[in-house]
Amino acid sequence: MIDTASSDNAAFQLRVRDFYLGRQPILDRDQVLHGYELLFRSAPLGPAAIDTELSATAAVIAHAAQLGIDKVIGDGKGFLNVDAAVLDSDIFVFLPRENLVLEIAASVKATPELAGRIAALASHGFRFALSDVVSETADVQQLLPMTEYVKFSLRDSAPAALAALAPRFKAAGKKLVAEKVETHAEFDACLGLGFDFFQGYYFARPSVIGGRKLSPAQVAVLALMQLVVSDADNIAIERAVKKEVTLALNLLRLVNTPAVGIRHRIDSVSQAVTILGRRQLQRWLQIMLYAEPAMRRQGMPPLLALATTRGRLLELLAQRLRPGQRNVPEIAFTVGIMSLMDALFGMPMEEIVQQIPVSDEVAGALLKRTGFFGELLSLAENIELMDEAEARLAPALHELAMSADELAELEVAAFEWSDTIVRYAI
Known part of the structure:
Protein backbone atom coordinates (compact mmCIF):
# COMPACT_ATOMS: atom_id res chain seq x y z
CA MET A 1 0.00 0.00 0.00
CA ILE A 2 1.32 3.44 -0.92
CA ASP A 3 1.42 6.03 1.87
CA THR A 4 0.18 9.24 0.24
CA ALA A 5 0.12 11.29 3.42
CA SER A 6 3.13 13.25 4.66
CA SER A 7 4.11 15.31 7.67
CA ASP A 8 5.87 17.64 5.24
CA ASN A 9 2.59 18.87 3.74
CA ALA A 10 2.37 21.67 6.32
CA ALA A 11 5.79 22.88 5.25
CA PHE A 12 4.67 22.85 1.63
CA GLN A 13 1.66 24.98 2.59
CA LEU A 14 3.92 27.58 4.17
CA ARG A 15 5.91 27.94 0.97
CA VAL A 16 2.88 28.36 -1.27
CA ARG A 17 3.04 32.11 -1.77
CA ASP A 18 3.25 34.26 -4.85
CA PHE A 19 3.12 31.94 -7.80
CA TYR A 20 1.45 31.96 -11.18
CA LEU A 21 -0.88 29.14 -12.10
CA GLY A 22 -1.37 28.74 -15.83
CA ARG A 23 -3.10 26.12 -17.93
CA GLN A 24 -2.57 25.33 -21.58
CA PRO A 25 -5.28 23.51 -23.59
CA ILE A 26 -4.69 20.07 -25.07
CA LEU A 27 -7.01 19.29 -27.99
CA ASP A 28 -7.96 16.10 -29.80
CA ARG A 29 -7.93 15.52 -33.57
CA ASP A 30 -11.34 17.21 -33.92
CA GLN A 31 -9.97 20.23 -32.03
CA VAL A 32 -12.20 19.46 -29.07
CA LEU A 33 -10.79 20.08 -25.59
CA HIS A 34 -9.19 16.99 -24.03
CA GLY A 35 -7.53 18.60 -21.01
CA TYR A 36 -4.98 21.12 -19.78
CA GLU A 37 -1.33 21.09 -18.86
CA LEU A 38 -1.04 22.86 -15.50
CA LEU A 39 1.92 25.21 -15.51
CA PHE A 40 3.63 26.59 -12.43
CA ARG A 41 6.02 29.51 -12.25
CA SER A 42 7.22 31.09 -9.01
CA ALA A 43 6.88 34.87 -8.84
CA PRO A 44 9.87 37.09 -8.05
CA LEU A 45 7.61 39.21 -5.86
CA GLY A 46 7.45 37.15 -2.67
CA PRO A 47 10.02 36.69 0.10
CA ALA A 48 10.48 32.98 -0.62
CA ALA A 49 10.97 31.83 -4.19
CA ILE A 50 10.07 28.22 -4.90
CA ASP A 51 13.14 26.89 -6.63
CA THR A 52 12.82 23.14 -6.95
CA GLU A 53 10.56 20.95 -9.05
CA LEU A 54 9.35 19.22 -5.90
CA SER A 55 8.25 22.41 -4.14
CA ALA A 56 6.86 23.78 -7.40
CA THR A 57 4.66 20.73 -7.88
CA ALA A 58 3.76 20.77 -4.19
CA ALA A 59 2.68 24.39 -4.57
CA VAL A 60 0.37 23.57 -7.46
CA ILE A 61 -1.12 20.62 -5.61
CA ALA A 62 -1.57 22.49 -2.34
CA HIS A 63 -3.12 25.52 -3.98
CA ALA A 64 -5.36 23.38 -6.17
CA ALA A 65 -6.41 21.43 -3.09
CA GLN A 66 -7.40 24.65 -1.34
CA LEU A 67 -9.35 26.08 -4.26
CA GLY A 68 -10.47 22.82 -5.90
CA ILE A 69 -8.58 21.23 -8.78
CA ASP A 70 -11.91 20.42 -10.42
CA LYS A 71 -12.36 24.18 -10.86
CA VAL A 72 -9.08 24.36 -12.75
CA ILE A 73 -9.50 21.38 -15.12
CA GLY A 74 -13.30 21.03 -15.23
CA ASP A 75 -14.26 17.80 -17.00
CA GLY A 76 -10.93 17.48 -18.77
CA LYS A 77 -7.65 15.80 -17.92
CA GLY A 78 -4.98 17.68 -15.98
CA PHE A 79 -1.35 17.15 -17.00
CA LEU A 80 1.17 17.93 -14.24
CA ASN A 81 4.96 17.96 -14.58
CA VAL A 82 6.84 15.79 -12.09
CA ASP A 83 10.43 14.69 -11.62
CA ALA A 84 12.07 11.85 -9.71
CA ALA A 85 11.93 13.77 -6.41
CA VAL A 86 8.21 14.42 -6.78
CA LEU A 87 7.49 10.82 -7.70
CA ASP A 88 9.40 9.62 -4.67
CA SER A 89 7.50 11.95 -2.32
CA ASP A 90 4.22 11.41 -0.50
CA ILE A 91 2.25 14.41 -1.81
CA PHE A 92 -0.18 12.42 -3.93
CA VAL A 93 -2.97 12.46 -1.37
CA PHE A 94 -4.32 15.66 -2.94
CA LEU A 95 -4.45 14.36 -6.48
CA PRO A 96 -7.66 13.21 -8.21
CA ARG A 97 -5.94 10.28 -9.87
CA GLU A 98 -8.83 9.58 -12.26
CA ASN A 99 -8.41 13.01 -13.90
CA LEU A 100 -4.67 13.61 -13.67
CA VAL A 101 -1.74 12.58 -15.86
CA LEU A 102 1.77 12.85 -14.41
CA GLU A 103 4.33 14.07 -16.95
CA ILE A 104 7.89 12.78 -16.69
CA ALA A 105 10.62 14.43 -18.74
CA ALA A 106 12.38 12.05 -21.11
CA SER A 107 15.69 13.24 -19.62
CA VAL A 108 14.86 11.67 -16.23
CA LYS A 109 17.15 8.73 -15.45
CA ALA A 110 15.16 5.49 -15.53
CA THR A 111 16.59 3.84 -12.44
CA PRO A 112 15.10 0.58 -11.11
CA GLU A 113 13.82 2.54 -8.08
CA LEU A 114 12.05 5.07 -10.28
CA ALA A 115 10.53 2.36 -12.46
CA GLY A 116 9.28 0.58 -9.36
CA ARG A 117 7.73 3.76 -7.99
CA ILE A 118 5.96 4.50 -11.28
CA ALA A 119 4.64 0.95 -11.42
CA ALA A 120 3.35 1.24 -7.84
CA LEU A 121 1.59 4.54 -8.54
CA ALA A 122 0.16 3.16 -11.79
CA SER A 123 -1.33 0.24 -9.85
CA HIS A 124 -3.21 2.83 -7.77
CA GLY A 125 -4.76 4.47 -10.83
CA PHE A 126 -2.21 7.14 -11.75
CA ARG A 127 -1.44 7.62 -15.43
CA PHE A 128 1.78 8.88 -16.96
CA ALA A 129 3.09 10.82 -19.93
CA LEU A 130 6.63 10.92 -21.24
CA SER A 131 7.41 14.49 -22.32
CA ASP A 132 10.13 16.30 -24.27
CA VAL A 133 10.96 13.19 -26.30
CA VAL A 134 13.48 13.92 -29.05
CA SER A 135 14.98 10.45 -29.58
CA GLU A 136 14.52 6.85 -28.51
CA THR A 137 17.11 6.64 -25.74
CA ALA A 138 17.61 3.72 -23.38
CA ASP A 139 15.80 5.64 -20.62
CA VAL A 140 12.85 6.32 -22.94
CA GLN A 141 12.66 2.65 -23.88
CA GLN A 142 12.59 1.64 -20.21
CA LEU A 143 9.86 4.12 -19.24
CA LEU A 144 7.74 3.67 -22.37
CA PRO A 145 5.84 0.52 -21.25
CA MET A 146 4.54 2.40 -18.17
CA THR A 147 3.34 5.53 -19.97
CA GLU A 148 0.07 6.21 -21.77
CA TYR A 149 1.03 9.46 -23.54
CA VAL A 150 4.20 10.51 -25.38
CA LYS A 151 4.75 14.25 -25.93
CA PHE A 152 6.92 15.83 -28.62
CA SER A 153 7.75 19.53 -28.75
CA LEU A 154 7.62 20.91 -32.29
CA ARG A 155 10.19 23.52 -31.31
CA ASP A 156 12.73 20.88 -30.24
CA SER A 157 12.09 18.12 -32.79
CA ALA A 158 13.04 18.25 -36.46
CA PRO A 159 10.28 17.19 -38.91
CA ALA A 160 12.37 14.24 -40.05
CA ALA A 161 12.81 13.02 -36.47
CA LEU A 162 9.07 13.33 -35.82
CA ALA A 163 8.28 11.42 -39.00
CA ALA A 164 10.60 8.61 -37.90
CA LEU A 165 9.60 8.40 -34.22
CA ALA A 166 5.83 8.95 -34.36
CA PRO A 167 4.95 5.72 -36.21
CA ARG A 168 7.11 3.63 -33.84
CA PHE A 169 5.47 5.01 -30.70
CA LYS A 170 2.06 4.81 -32.32
CA ALA A 171 2.66 1.15 -33.12
CA ALA A 172 3.47 0.62 -29.44
CA GLY A 173 -0.06 1.79 -28.59
CA LYS A 174 0.90 5.19 -27.19
CA LYS A 175 -1.20 8.35 -27.46
CA LEU A 176 0.90 10.98 -29.21
CA VAL A 177 0.79 14.63 -28.14
CA ALA A 178 2.31 17.43 -30.23
CA GLU A 179 3.37 20.38 -28.05
CA LYS A 180 3.94 24.02 -29.06
CA VAL A 181 1.74 23.77 -32.13
CA GLU A 182 1.52 27.39 -33.25
CA THR A 183 0.12 27.24 -36.80
CA HIS A 184 -2.59 25.33 -38.62
CA ALA A 185 0.09 24.04 -41.03
CA GLU A 186 1.89 22.40 -38.08
CA PHE A 187 -1.42 20.98 -36.86
CA ASP A 188 -2.14 19.49 -40.29
CA ALA A 189 1.37 18.02 -40.53
CA CYS A 190 1.00 16.32 -37.14
CA LEU A 191 -2.45 15.05 -38.09
CA GLY A 192 -0.85 13.33 -41.04
CA LEU A 193 1.71 11.68 -38.75
CA GLY A 194 -1.06 10.19 -36.63
CA PHE A 195 -0.82 12.43 -33.56
CA ASP A 196 -3.81 12.10 -31.21
CA PHE A 197 -3.58 15.35 -29.24
CA PHE A 198 -2.27 18.86 -29.80
CA GLN A 199 -1.04 21.51 -27.39
CA GLY A 200 -0.44 25.14 -28.35
CA TYR A 201 -2.35 28.24 -29.32
CA TYR A 202 -2.66 27.60 -33.04
CA PHE A 203 -6.46 27.44 -32.57
CA ALA A 204 -6.44 31.01 -31.21
CA ARG A 205 -4.32 32.40 -34.05
Missing part, protein backbone atom coordinates in the same frame (compact mmCIF):
# COMPACT_ATOMS: atom_id res chain seq x y z
CA PRO A 206 -6.59 34.11 -36.60
CA SER A 207 -6.56 32.29 -39.91
CA VAL A 208 -7.84 34.87 -42.40
CA ILE A 209 -9.63 33.14 -45.24
CA GLY A 210 -10.83 35.18 -48.22
CA GLY A 211 -14.56 35.03 -48.80
CA ARG A 212 -15.28 33.24 -45.52
CA LYS A 213 -18.91 33.65 -44.44
CA LEU A 214 -20.44 33.53 -41.01
CA SER A 215 -22.95 30.79 -40.29
CA PRO A 216 -26.66 31.79 -40.40
CA ALA A 217 -26.85 31.37 -36.63
CA GLN A 218 -23.87 33.68 -36.10
CA VAL A 219 -25.42 36.26 -38.41
CA ALA A 220 -28.62 36.04 -36.36
CA VAL A 221 -26.70 36.54 -33.11
CA LEU A 222 -24.90 39.58 -34.51
CA ALA A 223 -28.20 41.05 -35.72
CA LEU A 224 -29.66 40.53 -32.27
CA MET A 225 -26.65 42.17 -30.67
CA GLN A 226 -27.24 45.20 -32.90
CA LEU A 227 -30.82 45.41 -31.61
CA VAL A 228 -29.61 45.24 -28.00
CA VAL A 229 -26.90 47.87 -28.49
CA SER A 230 -29.29 50.21 -30.37
CA ASP A 231 -31.82 50.13 -27.49
CA ALA A 232 -34.60 48.43 -29.45
CA ASP A 233 -37.63 47.61 -27.34
CA ASN A 234 -38.03 44.23 -25.66
CA ILE A 235 -40.78 43.11 -28.04
CA ALA A 236 -38.49 43.53 -31.07
CA ILE A 237 -35.68 41.65 -29.30
CA GLU A 238 -38.03 38.87 -28.20
CA ARG A 239 -39.40 38.52 -31.74
CA ALA A 240 -35.86 38.26 -33.16
CA VAL A 241 -34.89 35.58 -30.63
CA LYS A 242 -37.99 33.50 -31.35
CA LYS A 243 -37.18 33.44 -35.07
CA GLU A 244 -34.14 31.30 -34.25
CA VAL A 245 -35.37 28.24 -32.35
CA THR A 246 -31.87 27.04 -31.44
CA LEU A 247 -30.91 30.48 -30.21
CA ALA A 248 -34.06 30.72 -28.08
CA LEU A 249 -33.48 27.30 -26.52
CA ASN A 250 -29.86 28.02 -25.72
CA LEU A 251 -30.71 31.44 -24.30
CA LEU A 252 -33.13 29.73 -21.91
CA ARG A 253 -30.47 27.16 -21.00
CA LEU A 254 -27.98 29.91 -20.30
CA VAL A 255 -30.34 32.07 -18.27
CA ASN A 256 -31.07 29.08 -16.02
CA THR A 257 -27.42 28.39 -15.22
CA PRO A 258 -26.26 28.72 -11.60
CA ALA A 259 -23.89 31.47 -12.74
CA VAL A 260 -26.82 33.79 -13.47
CA GLY A 261 -28.06 33.41 -9.91
CA ILE A 262 -31.81 33.46 -10.58
CA ARG A 263 -33.56 31.26 -8.02
CA HIS A 264 -36.68 30.35 -9.96
CA ARG A 265 -36.73 28.72 -13.38
CA ILE A 266 -37.18 30.93 -16.45
CA ASP A 267 -39.39 29.27 -19.05
CA SER A 268 -40.11 31.99 -21.61
CA VAL A 269 -38.00 34.15 -23.89
CA SER A 270 -39.93 37.20 -22.74
CA GLN A 271 -38.99 36.49 -19.12
CA ALA A 272 -35.37 35.88 -20.05
CA VAL A 273 -35.08 39.17 -21.93
CA THR A 274 -36.76 41.12 -19.13
CA ILE A 275 -34.91 39.57 -16.19
CA LEU A 276 -31.47 39.54 -17.78
CA GLY A 277 -31.46 43.15 -18.84
CA ARG A 278 -29.51 44.60 -21.74
CA ARG A 279 -26.00 44.18 -20.37
CA GLN A 280 -26.43 40.55 -19.40
CA LEU A 281 -28.25 39.77 -22.63
CA GLN A 282 -25.38 41.23 -24.62
CA ARG A 283 -22.97 39.10 -22.59
CA TRP A 284 -24.81 35.84 -23.34
CA LEU A 285 -25.06 36.72 -27.02
CA GLN A 286 -21.30 37.21 -27.12
CA ILE A 287 -20.89 33.74 -25.60
CA MET A 288 -23.37 32.27 -28.10
CA LEU A 289 -21.16 33.43 -30.97
CA TYR A 290 -18.52 31.00 -29.70
CA ALA A 291 -20.96 28.30 -28.68
CA GLU A 292 -22.76 28.01 -32.03
CA PRO A 293 -19.96 26.19 -33.91
CA ALA A 294 -19.77 23.69 -31.03
CA MET A 295 -23.36 22.60 -31.64
CA ARG A 296 -22.25 20.93 -34.87
CA ARG A 297 -19.92 18.55 -33.02
CA GLN A 298 -19.58 16.88 -29.63
CA GLY A 299 -17.27 18.21 -26.95
CA MET A 300 -16.01 21.54 -25.76
CA PRO A 301 -14.43 23.85 -28.36
CA PRO A 302 -11.23 25.48 -27.09
CA LEU A 303 -12.14 28.99 -28.27
CA LEU A 304 -15.35 28.93 -26.22
CA ALA A 305 -13.47 27.84 -23.09
CA LEU A 306 -10.66 30.34 -23.66
CA ALA A 307 -12.95 33.28 -24.49
CA THR A 308 -15.27 32.77 -21.52
CA THR A 309 -12.33 32.31 -19.14
CA ARG A 310 -10.56 35.38 -20.51
CA GLY A 311 -13.71 37.49 -20.38
CA ARG A 312 -14.48 36.48 -16.80
CA LEU A 313 -10.86 36.98 -15.66
CA LEU A 314 -10.81 40.50 -17.07
CA GLU A 315 -14.14 41.20 -15.37
CA LEU A 316 -12.86 39.96 -12.00
CA LEU A 317 -9.64 41.93 -12.38
CA ALA A 318 -11.61 45.08 -13.14
CA GLN A 319 -13.85 44.52 -10.12
CA ARG A 320 -10.79 44.14 -7.89
CA LEU A 321 -8.87 47.08 -9.34
CA ARG A 322 -11.72 49.53 -9.93
CA PRO A 323 -14.22 48.81 -7.14
CA GLY A 324 -17.47 50.73 -7.24
CA GLN A 325 -17.26 51.51 -10.97
CA ARG A 326 -20.18 49.46 -12.20
CA ASN A 327 -19.65 49.75 -15.94
CA VAL A 328 -15.94 48.97 -15.88
CA PRO A 329 -16.21 45.18 -15.23
CA GLU A 330 -18.82 44.85 -18.01
CA ILE A 331 -16.52 46.61 -20.47
CA ALA A 332 -13.62 44.40 -19.35
CA PHE A 333 -15.70 41.28 -19.99
CA THR A 334 -16.57 42.51 -23.49
CA VAL A 335 -12.89 43.19 -24.26
CA GLY A 336 -11.96 39.67 -23.14
CA ILE A 337 -14.69 37.98 -25.15
CA MET A 338 -14.12 40.06 -28.28
CA SER A 339 -10.35 39.58 -28.20
CA LEU A 340 -10.70 36.15 -29.83
CA MET A 341 -13.33 37.00 -32.42
CA ASP A 342 -10.67 37.39 -35.11
CA ALA A 343 -9.84 33.70 -34.64
CA LEU A 344 -13.54 32.79 -34.41
CA PHE A 345 -14.55 34.60 -37.60
CA GLY A 346 -11.28 34.29 -39.52
CA MET A 347 -11.09 38.02 -40.20
CA PRO A 348 -8.88 40.91 -39.03
CA MET A 349 -9.84 42.58 -35.76
CA GLU A 350 -10.00 45.91 -37.60
CA GLU A 351 -12.99 44.64 -39.58
CA ILE A 352 -14.68 43.24 -36.49
CA VAL A 353 -14.61 46.53 -34.56
CA GLN A 354 -16.14 48.20 -37.61
CA GLN A 355 -18.98 45.67 -37.81
CA ILE A 356 -19.68 45.47 -34.06
CA PRO A 357 -20.04 48.95 -32.53
CA VAL A 358 -17.56 49.50 -29.70
CA SER A 359 -16.20 52.54 -27.89
CA ASP A 360 -12.81 54.03 -28.75
CA GLU A 361 -11.51 52.68 -25.43
CA VAL A 362 -12.54 49.12 -26.30
CA ALA A 363 -11.20 49.45 -29.84
CA GLY A 364 -7.85 50.70 -28.50
CA ALA A 365 -7.63 47.70 -26.15
CA LEU A 366 -8.48 45.20 -28.91
CA LEU A 367 -6.31 46.69 -31.63
CA LYS A 368 -3.34 48.14 -29.75
CA ARG A 369 -3.60 46.83 -26.15
CA THR A 370 -3.75 50.42 -24.90
CA GLY A 371 -5.41 51.88 -21.81
CA PHE A 372 -6.59 50.10 -18.66
CA PHE A 373 -8.48 47.40 -20.57
CA GLY A 374 -5.51 46.86 -22.88
CA GLU A 375 -3.29 46.26 -19.84
CA LEU A 376 -5.74 43.68 -18.48
CA LEU A 377 -5.93 41.94 -21.84
CA SER A 378 -2.14 41.83 -22.17
CA LEU A 379 -1.88 40.34 -18.69
CA ALA A 380 -4.39 37.59 -19.55
CA GLU A 381 -2.56 36.79 -22.80
CA ASN A 382 0.80 36.60 -21.02
CA ILE A 383 -0.64 34.19 -18.45
CA GLU A 384 -1.94 31.94 -21.22
CA LEU A 385 1.37 31.93 -23.09
CA MET A 386 3.34 31.49 -19.83
CA ASP A 387 6.52 29.90 -21.24
CA GLU A 388 7.05 32.64 -23.81
CA ALA A 389 5.85 35.58 -21.71
CA GLU A 390 6.78 34.74 -18.11
CA ALA A 391 9.20 37.68 -17.81
CA ARG A 392 6.42 40.16 -18.58
CA LEU A 393 4.05 38.94 -15.85
CA ALA A 394 5.79 40.48 -12.83
CA PRO A 395 6.04 44.00 -14.34
CA ALA A 396 2.41 43.81 -15.46
CA LEU A 397 1.24 42.84 -11.97
CA HIS A 398 3.40 45.56 -10.43
CA GLU A 399 1.83 48.11 -12.78
CA LEU A 400 -1.63 46.99 -11.68
CA ALA A 401 -0.60 46.83 -7.98
CA MET A 402 -1.75 43.21 -7.68
CA SER A 403 -0.04 40.23 -6.07
CA ALA A 404 0.45 36.90 -7.80
CA ASP A 405 -1.63 35.26 -5.06
CA GLU A 406 -4.60 37.51 -5.85
CA LEU A 407 -4.21 36.74 -9.54
CA ALA A 408 -4.12 32.97 -8.93
CA GLU A 409 -7.37 33.12 -6.94
CA LEU A 410 -9.09 35.16 -9.65
CA GLU A 411 -7.83 32.73 -12.30
CA VAL A 412 -9.37 29.76 -10.53
CA ALA A 413 -12.66 31.65 -10.09
CA ALA A 414 -12.63 32.42 -13.83
CA PHE A 415 -11.91 28.76 -14.68
CA GLU A 416 -14.84 27.62 -12.57
CA TRP A 417 -17.26 30.18 -14.03
CA SER A 418 -16.21 29.33 -17.57
CA ASP A 419 -16.64 25.61 -16.98
CA THR A 420 -20.16 26.21 -15.60
CA ILE A 421 -21.17 28.35 -18.57
CA VAL A 422 -19.71 26.01 -21.16
CA ARG A 423 -21.60 23.02 -19.70
CA TYR A 424 -24.86 24.81 -20.53
CA ALA A 425 -23.78 26.46 -23.76
CA ILE A 426 -23.21 23.32 -25.84
